[in-house]
Amino acid sequence: MQRNCKEIKSELNQRQLKMIKLKIDNKEISVPKGTSILEAAKELGIHIPSMCYLKGYGNHPSCMLCMVKDKKTGQLHPSCAYPAQEGLEIITNDAEVRESRKDALELLLSDHVGDCEAPCRIACPAFMDIPEMNRLIAAGKSIEALKLVKEEIALPLVLGYVCSAPCENACRRKAIDNPVSICQLKKHVALADANSDTAYLPEKEISTGKKIAIIGAGVAGLSAAFHLTKSGFACTVFDKNEKAGGALLNTDQPKELPSEVLEKEISILEKFGIEFQLNKNIDSKSLVQLKLDYGAVIIASGEFNADLKESFGLKLNAKNTGFEVVDGFFTTSEANVFVCGSAIKVQKMAVRALSQGKAAAYFISNLLKSGEEKVEYRMFNSKFGKLQTEEYSEYLKEAISDNRFEPDKELDGFANEMAIEEAKRCLRCDCRKPKTCKLRIYADEYGAKQKQYQFGERKLVQKIYTHETIVYEVEKCIRCGLCVDITQKEKELTGLTYIGRGFDVRIGIPFNESLQKSLEKTAIKCAESCPTGAISLKY
Amino acid sequence: MSQKIINKVDQIITEIGSSVNHAIPILQAIQNEFKYLPEVALKRVAETTDISASRLTGISTFYSQFRHSPVGEHIIKVCIGTACHVKGATQVYDAFKRELKIEGASDTDTDKLFTVEKVACLGCCTIAPVVQIDEVTYGHVTTEKVGDIIKDFKSKDKKLATKVSNIKKTNSAVQGEIRIGLGSCCVASGSKEVKEALESTLNSSQINVDVKHVGCVGICNQVPMLEVHKPDEKTTFYTKIKPDEVSQIIYHHFKSEKPIEKIKAKLLSSFEDYVISDLPKSIKRYNSDEKSSPISEFIDSQVSIATEFRGEINPSDIDEYINLGGFDGLRKCINEYSPQQIIDIVNESGLQGRGGGGFKSGIKWQLVKDAHAEKKYVICNGDEGDPGAFMDRMLLESYPYRVIEGVLIAGLAVGASKGYFYIRAEYPLAVTRIKEGIEICKQKGMLENNILGSDFSFDMEVFEGAGAFVCGEETALIASIEGNRGLPKMRPPYPAESGLWEKPTLINNTETFSLVSWIIKNGAEGFSAIGTAKSKGTKVFALAGKINRGGLIEVPMGVTIRSIIEDIGGGIPNGKKFKAVQIGGPSGGCIPAELMDTPIDFDSLKEVGAMMGSGGLIVLDETDCMVDIAKYFLSFTQDQSCGRCTFCRVGTKRMLQILEKISSGKGIMDDLDKLEKLAYQTKKGSICGLGKTAPNPVLSTLKYFRHEYEAHIKGKCPTGKCLDIIKYEIEDSCIGCTKCAQRCPVDAIKSEPYEIHSIDNELCVKCDICRQICPVDAVKIV
Numbered sequence A: 001m002q003r004n005c006k007e008i009k010s011e012l013n014q015r016q017l018k019m020i021k022l023k024i025d026n027k028e029i030s031v032p033k034g035t036s037i038l039e040a041a042k043e044l045g046i047h048i049p050s051m052c053y054l055k056g057y058g059n060h061p062s063c064m065l066c067m068v069k070d071k072k073t074g075q076l077h078p079s080c081a082y083p084a085q086e087g088l089e090i091i092t093n094d095a096e097v098r099e100s101r102k103d104a105l106e107l108l109l110s111d112h113v114g115d116c117e118a119p120c121r122i123a124c125p126a127f128m129d130i131p132e133m134n135r136l137i138a139a140g141k142s143i144e145a146l147k148l149v150k151e152e153i154a155l156p157l158v159l160g161y162v163c164s165a166p167c168e169n170a171c172r173r174k175a176i177d178n179p180v181s182i183c184q185l186k187k188h189v190a191l192a193d194a195n196s197d198t199a200y201l202p203e204k205e206i207s208t209g210k211k212i213a214i215i216g217a218g219v220a221g222l223s224a225a226f227h228l229t230k231s232g233f234a235c236t237v238f239d240k241n242e243k244a245g246g247a248l249l250n251t252d253q254p255k256e257l258p259s260e261v262l263e264k265e266i267s268i269l270e271k272f273g274i275e276f277q278l279n280k281n282i283d284s285k286s287l288v289q290l291k292l293d294y295g296a297v298i299i300a301s302g303e304f305n306a307d308l309k310e311s312f313g314l315k316l317n318a319k320n321t322g323f324e325v326v327d328g329f330f331t332t333s334e335a336n337v338f339v340c341g342s343a344i345k346v347q348k349m350a351v352r353a354l355s356q357g358k359a360a361a362y363f364i365s366n367l368l369k370s371g372e373e374k375v376e377y378r379m380f381n382s383k384f385g386k387l388q389t390e391e392y393s394e395y396l397k398e399a400i401s402d403n404r405f406e407p408d409k410e411l412d413g414f415a416n417e418m419a420i421e422e423a424k425r426c427l428r429c430d431c432r433k434p435k436t437c438k439l440r441i442y443a444d445e446y447g448a449k450q451k452q453y454q455f456g457e458r459k460l461v462q463k464i465y466t467h468e469t470i471v472y473e474v475e476k477c478i479r480c481g482l483c484v485d486i487t488q489k490e491k492e493l494t495g496l497t498y499i500g501r502g503f504d505v506r507i508g509i510p511f512n513e514s515l516q517k518s519l520e521k522t523a524i525k526c527a528e529s530c531p532t533g534a535i536s537l538k539y
Numbered sequence B: 001m002s003q004k005i006i007n008k009v010d011q012i013i014t015e016i017g018s019s020v021n022h023a024i025p026i027l028q029a030i031q032n033e034f035k036y037l038p039e040v041a042l043k044r045v046a047e048t049t050d051i052s053a054s055r056l057t058g059i060s061t062f063y064s065q066f067r068h069s070p071v072g073e074h075i076i077k078v079c080i081g082t083a084c085h086v087k088g089a090t091q092v093y094d095a096f097k098r099e100l101k102i103e104g105a106s107d108t109d110t111d112k113l114f115t116v117e118k119v120a121c122l123g124c125c126t127i128a129p130v131v132q133i134d135e136v137t138y139g140h141v142t143t144e145k146v147g148d149i150i151k152d153f154k155s156k157d158k159k160l161a162t163k164v165s166n167i168k169k170t171n172s173a174v175q176g177e178i179r180i181g182l183g184s185c186c187v188a189s190g191s192k193e194v195k196e197a198l199e200s201t202l203n204s205s206q207i208n209v210d211v212k213h214v215g216c217v218g219i220c221n222q223v224p225m226l227e228v229h230k231p232d233e234k235t236t237f238y239t240k241i242k243p244d245e246v247s248q249i250i251y252h253h254f255k256s257e258k259p260i261e262k263i264k265a266k267l268l269s270s271f272e273d274y275v276i277s278d279l280p281k282s283i284k285r286y287n288s289d290e291k292s293s294p295i296s297e298f299i300d301s302q303v304s305i306a307t308e309f310r311g312e313i314n315p316s317d318i319d320e321y322i323n324l325g326g327f328d329g330l331r332k333c334i335n336e337y338s339p340q341q342i343i344d345i346v347n348e349s350g351l352q353g354r355g356g357g358g359f360k361s362g363i364k365w366q367l368v369k370d371a372h373a374e375k376k377y378v379i380c381n382g383d384e385g386d387p388g389a390f391m392d393r394m395l396l397e398s399y400p401y402r403v404i405e406g407v408l409i410a411g412l413a414v415g416a417s418k419g420y421f422y423i424r425a426e427y428p429l430a431v432t433r434i435k436e437g438i439e440i441c442k443q444k445g446m447l448e449n450n451i452l453g454s455d456f457s458f459d460m461e462v463f464e465g466a467g468a469f470v471c472g473e474e475t476a477l478i479a480s481i482e483g484n485r486g487l488p489k490m491r492p493p494y495p496a497e498s499g500l501w502e503k504p505t506l507i508n509n510t511e512t513f514s515l516v517s518w519i520i521k522n523g524a525e526g527f528s529a530i531g532t533a534k535s536k537g538t539k540v541f542a543l544a545g546k547i548n549r550g551g552l553i554e555v556p557m558g559v560t561i562r563s564i565i566e567d568i569g570g571g572i573p574n575g576k577k578f579k580a581v582q583i584g585g586p587s588g589g590c591i592p593a594e595l596m597d598t599p600i601d602f603d604s605l606k607e608v609g610a611m612m613g614s615g616g617l618i619v620l621d622e623t624d625c626m627v628d629i630a631k632y633f634l635s636f637t638q639d640q641s642c643g644r645c646t647f648c649r650v651g652t653k654r655m656l657q658i659l660e661k662i663s664s665g666k667g668i669m670d671d672l673d674k675l676e677k678l679a680y681q682t683k684k685g686s687i688c689g690l691g692k693t694a695p696n697p698v699l700s701t702l703k704y705f706r707h708e709y710e711a712h713i714k715g716k717c718p719t720g721k722c723l724d725i726i727k728y729e730i731e732d733s734c735i736g737c738t739k740c741a742q743r744c745p746v747d748a749i750k751s752e753p754y755e756i757h758s759i760d761n762e763l764c765v766k767c768d769i770c771r772q773i774c775p776v777d778a779v780k781i782v
Helices: A002-016 A037-043 A095-110 A119-123 A130-138 A142-150 A156-162 A166-170 A182-195 A219-230 A259-272 A284-293 A350-370 A389-396 A416-423 A438-446 A482-489 A523-529 B002-016 B020-034 B039-048 B053-060 B082-086 B089-099 B143-161 B184-188 B191-205 B243-253 B259-270 B272-278 B294-300 B318-323 B328-336 B339-349 B361-370 B391-398 B400-414 B428-443 B474-481 B510-528 B561-568 B602-607 B626-640 B646-663 B669-685 B689-693 B696-713 B739-743 B769-773
Strands: A019-024 A027-032 A067-070 A076-078 A089-091 A211-215 A234-238 A275-277 A296-299 A337-339 A470-473 A497-499 A506-508 A535-537 B074-079 B114-119 B131-133 B136-138 B177-181 B210-214 B226-229 B236-239 B284-287 B377-382 B418-424 B459-465 B505-509 B538-545 B551-556 B578-583 B589-592 B616-621 B728-730 B779-781
Touching (some): A019 A037, A027 A037, A067 A095, A076 A095, A119 A130, A119 A166, A142 A156, A142 A182, A156 A259, A156 A350, A182 A259, A182 A416, A211 A219, A211 A284, A219 A234, A219 A259, A219 A350, A284 A296, A296 A350, A337 A350, A470 A523, A482 A523, A497 B053, A523 A535, B002 B020, B002 B039, B020 B053, B039 B053, B074 B089, B082 B089, B082 B538, B082 B616, B089 B114, B089 B143, B131 B143, B136 B143, B143 B769, B177 B191, B184 B191, B191 B210, B226 B243, B236 B294, B284 B294, B294 B561, B318 B400, B328 B510, B339 B400, B339 B510, B361 B400, B361 B505, B377 B391, B377 B400, B377 B474, B377 B510, B391 B400, B391 B418, B391 B428, B391 B510, B391 B538, B400 B418, B400 B428, B400 B505, B400 B510, B418 B428, B510 B538, B538 B561, B551 B561, B578 B696, B589 B696, B626 B646, B646 B669, B669 B696, B728 B769, B739 B769, B769 B779
Parallel strands (some): A019 A089, A211 A234, A211 A296, A234 A275, A296 A337, B074 B114, B377 B418, B377 B505, B418 B459
Antiparallel strands (some): A019 A027, A067 A076, A067 A089, A470 A535, A497 A506, B074 B131, B177 B226, B538 B551, B578 B589, B578 B616, B728 B779
16 A cells, blocks of 8 residues: 555655756756756856745746747847756857847846945045945944054055045035045044054955065055055065155145154054065166065155156156056066056046055056956945935935035044044945846856947936835836845735836835835845845844 | 715725725726826725725826816816818817917816816817817817807807607608717717707608717718618718718608608608709718719728628617627637637638737637636737727727627636726727626626526736737736836736736727627638638727828738728828828837838838737828838827836937927937937837837838938928927018907907018017918918
8 A cells, every 4th residue: 555655655746746858058968857958057057147036936927038949040148037848959159149138138227227336436546445434433443443454555644644545536425515534534444553553454364475666655656555464475675765755745834744653654564564674766777676686576666757856777768757568467578576656657536546556456466466467346336426416315315414514624524423423424325235236247258338228318316214123125126026026925014016017117115105015024035036136134 | 075075085985995906996987086196085985995095196197097186067078089180180289278378288278167178089080170178179279269169169068968869659650761870089070969959850850760879980071961761762872971961861761750841841842853953062972882972982992890880780789789790700600610620710810910920829829728827817908098099999889899809719718707998088989888788698698697598707807908009018008007106017927827916818999809800600711711821810099190081991911001092092182292101109110201102011111110919090291201101100208118127217208309309390300310319229128019119100101201300400390280399470461450359369469450460470470370371362471
């Protein structure tokens, strides 16, 4: 009797599990009937990009990123919903498929009203994560804020005095009233750190055992030294002056940067392990020796003047205004001699020189460690430009409405509470899913251009902020409908729905109920499944 | 108020049902009641049925039939179908809004008297541009007439309520028969008024004549039309009649029984010559044996299968249908053939789906028959949404029993027990006729259990579409019947395997079904003898646009475009030159004059970049702008996209924006490459027919009329159709009559009596009234 049952069961299983044989990228595979091409490919270890697909939920292809080609017919099909069929031969990744995916991404991006990174961060030559710094300050975590700043900026305190703050020019809040006092906030955290007995010193990577000589203790040189030290190199900075600082020393307005501030920050660098050899003029002769003693030499000797300056026997650029380098790289005509900062091209902004130092450090570190010529990579960034007046209120939903508070520059800057208040003015323009947004990841991978198909007016930004755990930014949505499927399947009472159709379709809440009521139990699931930053966790 | 609404809603739910698949019918009933969907009503439905709030919102915002805000007392529907578009429908729409002082995005005037809306196609293409105000239809509307139309409607509104018409039978001998076509377009052209005049004349004169209401005659260009049959006379046709001319026609043929009327009639007939010549010029009289009348030319090259007995048969009369051989096909199938034999016949006949794709019907039927399931369905697709097409509507209205019979035969062959007619709600007469037909069939034993005494049982139901072109796509149509947003599904599985409620389902187009009984009766060979080697049988087309004799035609496959335009259609009016023909509506393409000898069959049309589509055939002349045509169709499909696939949702929008850029003179040459690339990507990257074919009008015009695109990029619309690029100017031949200035709705014309006027193009809204009314044609488009 028992046997009988078993037999029946296995027969039933076999019938249900009718196997289908097909080829994906020339590899054969057998899968049970009903398996999608995407799942079948996964079993073969072939990754097909997709955004709107979530196993176990509705099977309606919409994003069209998972397109694959039927080799025999030449037709494209969305692999997430296209079932495996006997004898099918599928190509998952040829030029036509990639082109189609790229176009799908570009079309989605053309209607994706959102910023991956905040405009302030994009404007900052050092790519400092400003909004996150603001949030940390607002949360009273000024040490964490400083740590974050120091990921990009070797001299936050100095920049707190001399930076021309291009970030504030790009700050969205500027359109509404006045930009957030970004520069002063940074100065505030840097100053607090510098004044403490235990100034923050970033963790260093394992020592490479390699030494690097840096000629010039200006902003670019110091920045390069800082980042290379972090990467595990032993750095020595040479300068002909008796003090480190380079062009910072001959500032026309000494009041702007008090010398004790500069000294304070240099001393932190010293504590960090950077060796300074001052009053040491390097020329082509001494360079020869340096090249022998050090694994690499970086020339950061500042603005080049053909008459007065040492050329170290290196090739100059066509205009004789600096050393010749390969575009984007920092290599010179001599092996293991690099150049950065104004020595390539005059940098008028300290923060630019600083970012060059950082970029050179990244390049040189990679080269010395792995032999790879790699420049700092900026990921794809979606942006939508200026806020329109109607959108101010949407952006103010996450900020306090008080106007900018600016401390007296000559004093030590913000008091703690004031800094917190000022930081709360930040509109949070950056995306909540900068690293997990699939649209961004694939746009980056496929080299999609957001402007390719942008014509006419963009849609207006809308932020629904009334839910306790999530935020819904309507125009970041790619209308994949995963959240609608989730609320339906999990039997939300109100749930989400499509409203309208065609280009104007959007995901909304029935009868204009609140988002809180709409997502009573599936909010986190929706936020986690949403392929973009449209639905994201609040914190 | 809201309690009243709730009570009504509860009543509706009790009548219709409360499960998910009742969602659309419930919404339609609510809207019928309140003219829009009040939120209290929707909430009540969500509370008291299985239909969730999110589903209800999703559906009610998907279908364009549904309104979420109150409307005016009367609804003005401006048809923007293809034929209307090429004759200036957009300007007519603007003119109505201007006349009623409706501004911006609003659609209702401040008095809440009129709501103006655009409709995809009223199916009256032969009298374009068409406007419908409630039940009254106005044809040949121009911007200049808009004010008069509103006035006319307001005066008619009162008259309509008091109209009575019913023929009182007299005992005297029947003198003959008068046939009048009452298809929707006939009615739109005034046939209803003619019918009423006919009935009242017959009543008052006590002339005993049978009045027979027939379906669409097809000769839409000649309606209202009366056919007079008298035992001892040749049949006489009267065309383009006005109501006040009816009595003259009656008295010409028939004698009154009333003494006084007799004298009148005698007088009239003794002056016969006088009377005839006195008939107003608009009336044309033709005898049935005339060889070269517009009627015979129009009819002669046609072959009637789907439209068999057109103009003869009363659509609602089942006995007449049976007497003419109706249901013989079904009887034959039941008595003589096995299901497989039926399918074999359909297969051998070479019948291909008439809905556009041209898939072999026999294969489809076989797939459904071979599918194992305890329940199977047959669906008749009557969701004809193409602007410029009205074949299905006419077939459903005029030959309801033929279509019903076709569905029954299909049901028998594939082993289905239930059939659905999915008909656009915009086709009320078609819905009524089929519903009525189903009821009568039930009474006659042609439906439900033991049909014609056999053990075959089959039931039928009508499902009204709610205004979504995409529901013409079979999987979207199924979703719609199931009570969902009309989103197409990925195929496979095909409906034949898993369709309505995941059961095997046969979906064919209305025209396909209407050919079936003929094929059974006349055999596979009978059908396959007509047409070409690869495309068999006939195809019904709605012929409209710039053509002398527009109408509904049925022609054998393989006939050339030239033959349709020149022989049947009588060429291009007003001495203009033929430029192109748009075949297949939004999925089709434009075929230029130089390819006029292309035969109409599935493959040849595809080769030249068009498509059979469902059968819209719009003729374009030299004054039509091809960029404008492409833009027109794309704006239609873009608007009708369900919004799921990226390429269709965003791609068509971007293509449309490129076209708008080009047609406003702001395009650059690069845009053409972008447009072409997007068109190909959208074709490849969409899962349903709508997205896959939406770029066709763009691609075919780019292929044959690229020079026109380039001209726009260089800043000129060669035909002066693209409003954003053209200007109005008054030439020196102006006589200074100030008429144009008086009528200009925006005071853009500077005028002094007897001096040459001028137009301020900054103010001008390009409504075209000045050009229409200038007595000396001094207003020009540059």
